[in-house]
Amino acid sequence: MTPHLPLDADGVAVKAADRKHVFHSWSAQELIDPLAVAGAEGSYFRDYDGRRYLDFSSQLVNTNIGHQHPKVVAAIQEQAGRLCTLAPGFAVDVRSEAARLIAERTPGDLDKVFFTNGGAEAVENAVRMARLHTGRPKVLSTYRSYHGATAAAINLTGDPRRWPSDTGAAGVVHFWGPFLYRSPFHASTEAEECERALRHLEDTIAFEGPASVAAIILETVPGTAGIMVPPAGYLAGVRELCDRHGIVFILDEVMTGFGRTGAWFAAEHWDVTPDLLTFAKGVNSGYVPLGGVAISAAIADTFARRPYPGGLTYSGHPLACAAAVATIATMAEEGVVEHAAHLGENVIGPALAEIADRHPSVGEVRGLGAFWAVELVRDRETREPLVPYNAAGADNAPMAEFAAACKASGLWPFVNMNRVHVVPPCTVTEAEAKEGLALLDEALNVADRHTAAGQDGS
Secondary structure (H helix, E strand, O other): OOOOOOOOOOHHHHHHHHHHHOOOOOOOHHHOOOOOEEEEEEOEEEEOOOOEEEEOOHHHHOOOOOEOOHHHHHHHHHHHHHOOOOOOOOOOHHHHHHHHHHHHHOOOOOOEEEEEOOHHHHHHHHHHHHHHHHOOOEEEEEOOOOOOOOHHHHHHOOOHHHHHHOOOOOOEEEEOOOOHHHOOOOOOOHHHHHHHHHHHHHHHHHHHOHHHEEEEEEEOOOOOOOOOOOOOOHHHHHHHHHHHHOOEEEEEOOOOOOOOOOOOOHHHHHOOOOOEEEEOHHHOOOOOOOEEEEEOHHHHHHOOOOOOOOOOOOOOOHHHHHHHHHHHHHHHHHOHHHHHHHHHHHHHHHHHHHHHHHOOOEEEEEEEOOEEEEEEEEEOOOOEEOOOOOOOHHHHHHHHHHHHHHHHOOEEOEEEOOEEEEOOOOOOOHHHHHHHHHHHHHHHHHHHOOOHHHHOOO
16 A cells, blocks of 8 residues: 655655546546645645745635635634534534525525535536426526536536537527627627627527526626626626526526625625525635525525425535534625725726737736736737637637736736736735736736737837
Protein backbone atom coordinates (compact mmCIF):
# COMPACT_ATOMS: atom_id res chain seq x y z
CA MET A 1 0.00 0.00 0.00
CA THR A 2 1.28 3.49 -0.92
CA PRO A 3 2.34 5.51 2.16
CA HIS A 4 0.14 8.43 3.15
CA LEU A 5 1.12 11.83 1.79
CA PRO A 6 2.40 13.84 4.81
CA LEU A 7 0.45 17.00 5.56
CA ASP A 8 3.68 19.03 5.34
CA ALA A 9 4.57 17.64 1.90
CA ASP A 10 6.08 20.01 -0.63
CA GLY A 11 4.34 21.25 -3.74
CA VAL A 12 5.98 18.67 -5.99
CA ALA A 13 4.63 15.79 -3.90
CA VAL A 14 1.17 17.35 -3.63
CA LYS A 15 0.96 17.82 -7.38
CA ALA A 16 2.27 14.30 -8.06
CA ALA A 17 -0.44 12.81 -5.85
CA ASP A 18 -3.05 14.99 -7.51
CA ARG A 19 -2.00 13.92 -10.98
CA LYS A 20 -2.02 10.26 -9.93
CA HIS A 21 -5.39 10.13 -8.20
CA VAL A 22 -7.59 13.23 -8.66
CA PHE A 23 -10.03 13.47 -11.57
CA HIS A 24 -10.66 17.17 -12.29
CA SER A 25 -13.85 18.93 -13.39
CA TRP A 26 -14.35 20.19 -16.97
CA SER A 27 -10.84 19.07 -17.98
CA ALA A 28 -8.92 16.84 -20.35
CA GLN A 29 -7.01 15.12 -17.56
CA GLU A 30 -3.61 14.89 -19.26
CA LEU A 31 -3.64 18.49 -20.48
CA ILE A 32 -3.92 20.31 -17.15
CA ASP A 33 -1.28 21.55 -14.72
CA PRO A 34 -3.01 22.45 -11.44
CA LEU A 35 -1.25 24.83 -9.08
CA ALA A 36 -0.40 23.24 -5.73
CA VAL A 37 -1.75 25.59 -3.06
CA ALA A 38 -0.24 25.65 0.41
CA GLY A 39 -2.58 28.07 2.14
CA ALA A 40 -4.81 31.12 1.91
CA GLU A 41 -5.83 34.12 3.97
CA GLY A 42 -8.12 37.05 3.24
CA SER A 43 -7.86 38.03 -0.42
CA TYR A 44 -4.77 35.94 -1.17
CA PHE A 45 -3.67 32.34 -1.55
CA ARG A 46 -0.10 31.07 -1.86
CA ASP A 47 1.82 28.22 -3.43
CA TYR A 48 4.52 26.06 -1.86
CA ASP A 49 7.27 28.39 -3.06
CA GLY A 50 5.73 31.19 -1.00
CA ARG A 51 4.35 33.10 -3.96
CA ARG A 52 1.11 34.94 -3.22
CA TYR A 53 -1.75 35.40 -5.65
CA LEU A 54 -4.39 38.08 -5.27
CA ASP A 55 -7.61 36.13 -5.73
CA PHE A 56 -9.67 38.15 -8.23
CA SER A 57 -11.76 35.02 -8.86
CA SER A 58 -12.94 34.34 -5.29
CA GLN A 59 -12.12 30.76 -6.35
CA LEU A 60 -15.40 30.07 -8.19
CA VAL A 61 -17.00 33.35 -7.10
CA ASN A 62 -17.80 31.90 -3.70
CA THR A 63 -15.32 33.17 -1.09
CA ASN A 64 -17.37 36.31 -0.50
CA ILE A 65 -16.04 36.67 3.04
CA GLY A 66 -12.47 35.90 1.97
CA HIS A 67 -10.22 32.98 2.84
CA GLN A 68 -9.92 31.63 6.38
CA HIS A 69 -12.04 34.25 8.13
CA PRO A 70 -11.27 33.52 11.80
CA LYS A 71 -14.88 33.85 13.00
CA VAL A 72 -16.14 31.30 10.48
CA VAL A 73 -13.24 28.92 11.10
CA ALA A 74 -13.88 29.12 14.85
CA ALA A 75 -17.59 28.40 14.36
CA ILE A 76 -16.82 25.25 12.35
CA GLN A 77 -14.33 24.10 14.99
CA GLU A 78 -16.80 24.73 17.82
CA GLN A 79 -19.59 22.87 16.00
CA ALA A 80 -17.28 19.94 15.21
CA GLY A 81 -16.56 19.60 18.91
CA ARG A 82 -20.27 19.68 19.76
CA LEU A 83 -22.12 17.80 16.99
CA CYS A 84 -20.55 16.94 13.65
CA THR A 85 -23.52 15.46 11.80
CA LEU A 86 -27.15 14.54 12.15
CA ALA A 87 -29.74 13.32 9.66
CA PRO A 88 -31.97 16.00 8.09
CA GLY A 89 -35.12 14.65 9.75
CA PHE A 90 -34.12 16.04 13.14
CA ALA A 91 -34.49 19.60 14.40
CA VAL A 92 -31.02 20.96 15.04
CA ASP A 93 -30.35 24.37 16.59
CA VAL A 94 -27.68 25.47 14.11
CA ARG A 95 -29.77 24.34 11.12
CA SER A 96 -32.80 26.21 12.42
CA GLU A 97 -30.74 29.34 12.99
CA ALA A 98 -29.18 29.22 9.52
CA ALA A 99 -32.64 28.93 7.98
CA ARG A 100 -33.94 31.82 10.10
CA LEU A 101 -31.06 34.11 9.14
CA ILE A 102 -31.49 33.30 5.44
CA ALA A 103 -35.27 33.80 5.58
CA GLU A 104 -34.75 37.20 7.24
CA ARG A 105 -32.81 38.34 4.19
CA THR A 106 -34.73 36.81 1.31
CA PRO A 107 -37.34 39.02 -0.38
CA GLY A 108 -41.08 38.77 0.21
CA ASP A 109 -42.50 35.64 1.81
CA LEU A 110 -39.65 33.27 0.97
CA ASP A 111 -39.59 32.06 4.57
CA LYS A 112 -39.03 28.30 4.22
CA VAL A 113 -35.60 26.92 3.36
CA PHE A 114 -34.77 23.50 1.85
CA PHE A 115 -31.05 22.86 2.28
CA THR A 116 -28.87 21.16 -0.33
CA ASN A 117 -25.14 20.55 -0.69
CA GLY A 118 -24.66 23.17 -3.42
CA GLY A 119 -26.15 25.24 -6.19
CA ALA A 120 -26.84 22.56 -8.79
CA GLU A 121 -28.84 20.52 -6.29
CA ALA A 122 -30.70 23.68 -5.31
CA VAL A 123 -31.72 24.20 -8.93
CA GLU A 124 -32.70 20.54 -9.29
CA ASN A 125 -35.02 20.78 -6.31
CA ALA A 126 -36.45 24.18 -7.26
CA VAL A 127 -37.42 22.81 -10.67
CA ARG A 128 -38.92 19.70 -9.09
CA MET A 129 -40.97 21.84 -6.71
CA ALA A 130 -42.22 24.02 -9.57
CA ARG A 131 -43.26 21.05 -11.68
CA LEU A 132 -45.06 19.38 -8.79
CA HIS A 133 -46.71 22.63 -7.71
CA THR A 134 -48.05 23.40 -11.19
CA GLY A 135 -48.46 19.89 -12.63
CA ARG A 136 -46.72 21.14 -15.77
CA PRO A 137 -43.59 19.76 -17.49
CA LYS A 138 -41.67 22.59 -19.19
CA VAL A 139 -39.09 24.99 -17.80
CA LEU A 140 -37.75 28.01 -19.70
CA SER A 141 -34.20 29.32 -19.28
CA THR A 142 -31.89 31.61 -21.22
CA TYR A 143 -29.08 30.66 -23.58
CA ARG A 144 -26.59 32.85 -21.73
CA SER A 145 -26.81 31.01 -18.42
CA TYR A 146 -25.25 28.43 -16.16
CA HIS A 147 -27.35 26.56 -13.58
CA GLY A 148 -25.17 23.59 -12.60
CA ALA A 149 -23.85 20.25 -13.82
CA THR A 150 -26.43 17.76 -12.53
CA ALA A 151 -29.09 16.24 -14.77
CA ALA A 152 -31.82 18.88 -14.90
CA ALA A 153 -29.46 21.77 -14.13
CA ILE A 154 -27.14 21.04 -17.05
CA ASN A 155 -30.10 20.89 -19.45
CA LEU A 156 -31.28 24.26 -18.14
CA THR A 157 -27.79 25.67 -18.67
CA GLY A 158 -27.40 27.64 -21.88
CA ASP A 159 -23.61 27.75 -22.27
CA PRO A 160 -21.62 25.08 -24.18
CA ARG A 161 -21.02 22.96 -21.10
CA ARG A 162 -24.57 21.71 -21.72
CA TRP A 163 -23.85 20.25 -25.14
CA PRO A 164 -22.19 16.91 -24.23
CA SER A 165 -24.93 16.06 -21.71
CA ASP A 166 -28.00 17.55 -23.42
CA THR A 167 -30.68 14.87 -23.64
CA GLY A 168 -32.85 17.07 -25.86
CA ALA A 169 -35.95 15.75 -24.09
CA ALA A 170 -35.79 17.13 -20.59
CA GLY A 171 -38.69 19.56 -20.85
CA VAL A 172 -36.36 22.55 -21.21
CA VAL A 173 -36.85 25.44 -23.66
CA HIS A 174 -34.18 28.11 -24.09
CA PHE A 175 -34.79 31.74 -25.00
CA TRP A 176 -32.76 34.93 -25.35
CA GLY A 177 -32.38 37.18 -22.34
CA PRO A 178 -31.51 40.89 -22.58
CA PHE A 179 -27.90 41.86 -23.38
CA LEU A 180 -27.66 45.21 -25.13
CA TYR A 181 -23.96 45.00 -26.04
CA ARG A 182 -24.66 41.89 -28.14
CA SER A 183 -28.38 42.39 -28.59
CA PRO A 184 -30.21 39.57 -30.36
CA PHE A 185 -33.09 42.04 -30.82
CA HIS A 186 -31.22 44.77 -32.77
CA ALA A 187 -31.93 47.20 -29.95
CA SER A 188 -30.02 50.46 -29.53
CA THR A 189 -31.11 51.43 -25.99
CA GLU A 190 -31.67 49.64 -22.70
CA ALA A 191 -35.37 50.46 -22.91
CA GLU A 192 -35.64 48.90 -26.38
CA GLU A 193 -33.69 45.84 -25.24
CA CYS A 194 -36.01 45.37 -22.27
CA GLU A 195 -39.21 45.77 -24.29
CA ARG A 196 -38.06 43.49 -27.12
CA ALA A 197 -36.67 40.83 -24.76
CA LEU A 198 -39.97 40.70 -22.89
CA ARG A 199 -41.92 40.47 -26.15
CA HIS A 200 -39.65 37.60 -27.26
CA LEU A 201 -40.26 35.77 -23.97
CA GLU A 202 -44.00 36.38 -24.23
CA ASP A 203 -43.99 34.92 -27.75
CA THR A 204 -41.94 31.93 -26.58
CA ILE A 205 -44.47 31.20 -23.85
CA ALA A 206 -47.34 31.54 -26.33
CA PHE A 207 -45.81 29.16 -28.86
CA GLU A 208 -44.78 26.61 -26.21
CA GLY A 209 -48.26 26.70 -24.66
CA PRO A 210 -48.61 28.63 -21.39
CA ALA A 211 -50.45 25.73 -19.74
CA SER A 212 -47.41 23.49 -20.31
CA VAL A 213 -44.85 25.83 -18.69
CA ALA A 214 -44.08 25.10 -15.04
CA ALA A 215 -41.33 27.67 -14.47
CA ILE A 216 -39.05 30.32 -15.84
CA ILE A 217 -35.60 30.28 -14.25
CA LEU A 218 -33.21 33.21 -14.52
CA GLU A 219 -29.93 34.12 -12.90
CA THR A 220 -30.83 37.51 -11.41
CA VAL A 221 -27.57 38.76 -12.92
CA PRO A 222 -26.09 36.04 -15.16
CA GLY A 223 -22.70 35.09 -13.79
CA THR A 224 -20.33 32.85 -15.73
CA ALA A 225 -22.17 33.72 -18.94
CA GLY A 226 -21.05 37.33 -18.73
CA ILE A 227 -22.40 39.40 -15.78
CA MET A 228 -25.10 41.06 -17.88
CA VAL A 229 -26.97 43.39 -15.53
CA PRO A 230 -30.64 43.28 -16.61
CA PRO A 231 -32.23 46.52 -17.84
CA ALA A 232 -34.67 48.33 -15.60
CA GLY A 233 -38.11 46.74 -15.82
CA TYR A 234 -37.03 43.37 -17.21
CA LEU A 235 -37.33 41.26 -14.08
CA ALA A 236 -40.60 42.97 -13.17
CA GLY A 237 -41.86 42.16 -16.67
CA VAL A 238 -40.94 38.49 -16.26
CA ARG A 239 -42.71 38.49 -12.91
CA GLU A 240 -45.84 39.85 -14.60
CA LEU A 241 -45.73 37.21 -17.36
CA CYS A 242 -45.39 34.47 -14.75
CA ASP A 243 -48.32 35.82 -12.76
CA ARG A 244 -50.46 36.11 -15.89
CA HIS A 245 -49.93 32.47 -16.86
CA GLY A 246 -49.59 30.76 -13.48
CA ILE A 247 -45.88 30.08 -14.06
CA VAL A 248 -43.44 29.71 -11.16
CA PHE A 249 -40.67 32.34 -11.25
CA ILE A 250 -37.31 30.98 -10.06
CA LEU A 251 -34.35 33.29 -9.47
CA ASP A 252 -30.95 31.60 -9.37
CA GLU A 253 -28.89 33.58 -6.86
CA VAL A 254 -26.22 30.92 -6.39
CA MET A 255 -23.52 33.34 -7.54
CA THR A 256 -25.15 36.70 -6.81
CA GLY A 257 -26.46 36.00 -3.32
CA PHE A 258 -24.98 37.07 0.00
CA GLY A 259 -23.38 40.38 -0.83
CA ARG A 260 -21.81 39.78 -4.22
CA THR A 261 -23.75 42.59 -5.96
CA GLY A 262 -23.78 44.97 -2.99
CA ALA A 263 -27.10 43.63 -1.67
CA TRP A 264 -27.92 40.50 0.31
CA PHE A 265 -29.67 39.22 -2.83
CA ALA A 266 -29.49 40.83 -6.26
CA ALA A 267 -33.30 40.77 -6.54
CA GLU A 268 -33.30 43.71 -4.10
CA HIS A 269 -31.87 46.00 -6.78
CA TRP A 270 -35.07 45.63 -8.82
CA ASP A 271 -37.56 45.07 -5.97
CA VAL A 272 -38.69 41.74 -7.42
CA THR A 273 -39.75 38.68 -5.43
CA PRO A 274 -39.60 35.25 -7.11
CA ASP A 275 -41.58 32.19 -6.04
CA LEU A 276 -38.39 30.21 -5.46
CA LEU A 277 -34.83 31.44 -4.94
CA THR A 278 -31.75 29.22 -5.13
CA PHE A 279 -28.55 29.99 -3.22
CA ALA A 280 -25.16 28.45 -2.36
CA LYS A 281 -21.57 29.77 -2.68
CA GLY A 282 -21.61 32.99 -0.62
CA VAL A 283 -23.97 31.63 2.05
CA ASN A 284 -20.85 30.43 3.87
CA SER A 285 -18.15 31.23 1.31
CA GLY A 286 -17.85 27.54 0.49
CA TYR A 287 -16.05 26.73 3.74
CA VAL A 288 -18.30 23.65 4.01
CA PRO A 289 -20.56 22.74 1.04
CA LEU A 290 -24.05 24.25 1.40
CA GLY A 291 -26.86 25.43 -0.85
CA GLY A 292 -30.59 25.64 -0.76
CA VAL A 293 -33.96 26.81 -2.00
CA ALA A 294 -35.92 29.62 -0.35
CA ILE A 295 -39.61 28.82 -0.83
CA SER A 296 -42.71 31.01 -1.03
CA ALA A 297 -45.73 30.37 1.19
CA ALA A 298 -47.87 29.17 -1.73
CA ILE A 299 -45.37 26.55 -2.86
CA ALA A 300 -44.58 25.48 0.70
CA ASP A 301 -48.32 24.96 1.23
CA THR A 302 -48.39 22.51 -1.70
CA PHE A 303 -46.33 20.18 0.45
CA ALA A 304 -48.05 20.85 3.77
CA ARG A 305 -50.03 17.58 3.59
CA ARG A 306 -48.41 16.06 0.52
CA PRO A 307 -44.90 14.62 0.97
CA TYR A 308 -42.17 16.39 -0.95
CA PRO A 309 -40.44 13.62 -2.96
CA GLY A 310 -36.87 14.74 -2.53
CA GLY A 311 -34.09 14.76 0.03
CA LEU A 312 -30.37 14.54 0.68
CA THR A 313 -28.40 12.72 3.36
CA TYR A 314 -26.45 15.88 4.15
CA SER A 315 -29.29 18.42 3.83
CA GLY A 316 -28.59 21.15 6.38
CA HIS A 317 -25.33 19.56 7.55
CA PRO A 318 -24.48 20.98 10.99
CA LEU A 319 -20.91 21.98 10.07
CA ALA A 320 -22.12 23.73 6.92
CA CYS A 321 -24.94 25.48 8.79
CA ALA A 322 -22.57 26.59 11.54
CA ALA A 323 -20.38 28.15 8.84
CA ALA A 324 -23.45 29.85 7.36
CA VAL A 325 -24.58 31.27 10.71
CA ALA A 326 -21.11 32.67 11.36
CA THR A 327 -20.76 34.01 7.84
CA ILE A 328 -24.10 35.83 7.82
CA ALA A 329 -23.57 37.23 11.33
CA THR A 330 -20.05 38.37 10.48
CA MET A 331 -21.13 39.98 7.20
CA ALA A 332 -23.78 41.93 9.10
CA GLU A 333 -21.40 42.95 11.91
CA GLU A 334 -18.60 44.00 9.56
CA GLY A 335 -20.74 45.70 6.92
CA VAL A 336 -19.51 43.40 4.16
CA VAL A 337 -22.57 43.89 1.93
CA GLU A 338 -22.28 47.67 2.19
CA HIS A 339 -18.55 47.42 1.52
CA ALA A 340 -19.20 45.46 -1.68
CA ALA A 341 -21.62 48.16 -2.84
CA HIS A 342 -19.01 50.83 -2.07
CA LEU A 343 -16.33 48.93 -3.99
CA GLY A 344 -18.49 48.72 -7.08
CA GLU A 345 -19.59 52.34 -7.05
CA ASN A 346 -16.39 54.06 -5.96
CA VAL A 347 -13.43 51.77 -6.68
CA ILE A 348 -13.94 48.95 -9.20
CA GLY A 349 -16.47 50.60 -11.50
CA PRO A 350 -14.57 53.90 -11.96
CA ALA A 351 -11.21 52.13 -12.34
CA LEU A 352 -12.56 49.75 -15.00
CA ALA A 353 -14.01 52.70 -16.92
CA GLU A 354 -10.54 54.30 -16.99
CA ILE A 355 -8.96 50.99 -18.00
CA ALA A 356 -11.45 50.67 -20.86
CA ASP A 357 -10.42 54.08 -22.15
CA ARG A 358 -6.77 53.02 -22.27
CA HIS A 359 -7.08 49.61 -23.92
CA PRO A 360 -8.40 48.91 -27.44
CA SER A 361 -9.02 45.30 -26.36
CA VAL A 362 -11.77 46.36 -23.93
CA GLY A 363 -15.15 46.50 -25.63
CA GLU A 364 -17.32 46.97 -22.54
CA VAL A 365 -17.17 46.85 -18.75
CA ARG A 366 -20.33 46.11 -16.77
CA GLY A 367 -21.37 45.04 -13.31
CA LEU A 368 -22.17 46.15 -9.80
CA GLY A 369 -20.83 45.52 -6.30
CA ALA A 370 -17.92 43.07 -6.44
CA PHE A 371 -19.29 41.51 -9.63
CA TRP A 372 -17.89 42.87 -12.92
CA ALA A 373 -17.06 41.66 -16.42
CA VAL A 374 -14.56 43.06 -18.91
CA GLU A 375 -15.51 42.10 -22.47
CA LEU A 376 -12.40 41.72 -24.66
CA VAL A 377 -12.62 42.34 -28.40
CA ARG A 378 -10.45 42.39 -31.49
CA ASP A 379 -12.21 45.47 -32.82
CA ARG A 380 -14.25 47.94 -30.81
CA GLU A 381 -16.23 49.07 -33.82
CA THR A 382 -17.36 45.62 -34.96
CA ARG A 383 -17.35 44.17 -31.42
CA GLU A 384 -15.69 41.01 -32.73
CA PRO A 385 -14.74 38.96 -29.64
CA LEU A 386 -11.05 38.59 -28.90
CA VAL A 387 -11.53 34.81 -29.34
CA PRO A 388 -14.40 32.96 -31.05
CA TYR A 389 -17.35 31.68 -29.02
CA ASN A 390 -16.32 28.56 -27.07
CA ALA A 391 -12.79 28.75 -28.51
CA ALA A 392 -10.25 26.06 -27.66
CA GLY A 393 -6.62 25.33 -28.46
CA ALA A 394 -4.91 27.77 -30.82
CA ASP A 395 -8.13 29.74 -31.30
CA ASN A 396 -8.08 30.61 -27.59
CA ALA A 397 -4.41 31.66 -27.55
CA PRO A 398 -5.02 35.40 -26.99
CA MET A 399 -7.06 34.76 -23.84
CA ALA A 400 -4.62 32.12 -22.64
CA GLU A 401 -1.73 34.57 -23.05
CA PHE A 402 -3.65 37.26 -21.20
CA ALA A 403 -4.50 34.90 -18.32
CA ALA A 404 -0.87 33.77 -18.11
CA ALA A 405 0.24 37.41 -17.89
CA CYS A 406 -2.17 37.97 -15.00
CA LYS A 407 -0.87 34.95 -13.10
CA ALA A 408 2.76 35.85 -13.75
CA SER A 409 2.14 39.20 -12.08
CA GLY A 410 0.52 37.60 -9.01
CA LEU A 411 -3.12 38.16 -10.01
CA TRP A 412 -5.40 35.13 -10.23
CA PRO A 413 -8.16 35.97 -12.75
CA PHE A 414 -11.56 34.50 -13.55
CA VAL A 415 -11.47 34.06 -17.33
CA ASN A 416 -14.30 32.72 -19.45
CA MET A 417 -14.45 32.81 -23.25
CA ASN A 418 -13.56 36.39 -24.29
CA ARG A 419 -14.06 37.93 -20.84
CA VAL A 420 -12.23 38.45 -17.60
CA HIS A 421 -14.50 38.79 -14.58
CA VAL A 422 -13.46 41.05 -11.72
CA VAL A 423 -14.91 39.17 -8.75
CA PRO A 424 -12.65 39.53 -5.69
CA PRO A 425 -13.86 38.66 -2.20
CA CYS A 426 -16.48 41.13 -0.97
CA THR A 427 -14.06 41.80 1.90
CA VAL A 428 -11.20 42.91 -0.37
CA THR A 429 -9.74 46.20 0.86
CA GLU A 430 -9.61 49.29 -1.34
CA ALA A 431 -5.83 48.97 -1.47
CA GLU A 432 -6.01 45.33 -2.53
CA ALA A 433 -8.68 46.09 -5.14
CA LYS A 434 -6.54 48.88 -6.58
CA GLU A 435 -3.50 46.60 -6.59
CA GLY A 436 -5.43 43.96 -8.55
CA LEU A 437 -6.87 46.50 -10.97
CA ALA A 438 -3.37 47.85 -11.66
CA LEU A 439 -2.14 44.33 -12.42
CA LEU A 440 -5.15 43.76 -14.68
CA ASP A 441 -4.42 47.05 -16.45
CA GLU A 442 -0.87 45.90 -17.17
CA ALA A 443 -1.91 42.42 -18.35
CA LEU A 444 -4.36 43.93 -20.84
CA ASN A 445 -1.37 45.14 -22.84
CA VAL A 446 -1.03 41.48 -23.89
CA ALA A 447 -4.64 41.40 -25.09
CA ASP A 448 -4.13 44.71 -26.92
CA ARG A 449 -1.55 43.08 -29.18
CA HIS A 450 -4.27 40.88 -30.65
CA THR A 451 -6.60 43.74 -31.58
CA ALA A 452 -6.92 45.38 -34.95
CA ALA A 453 -5.26 48.48 -33.50
CA GLY A 454 -2.44 46.44 -32.00
CA GLN A 455 -1.76 44.51 -35.17
CA ASP A 456 -1.57 47.60 -37.40
CA GLY A 457 0.73 49.32 -34.91
CA SER A 458 -1.60 52.19 -34.08
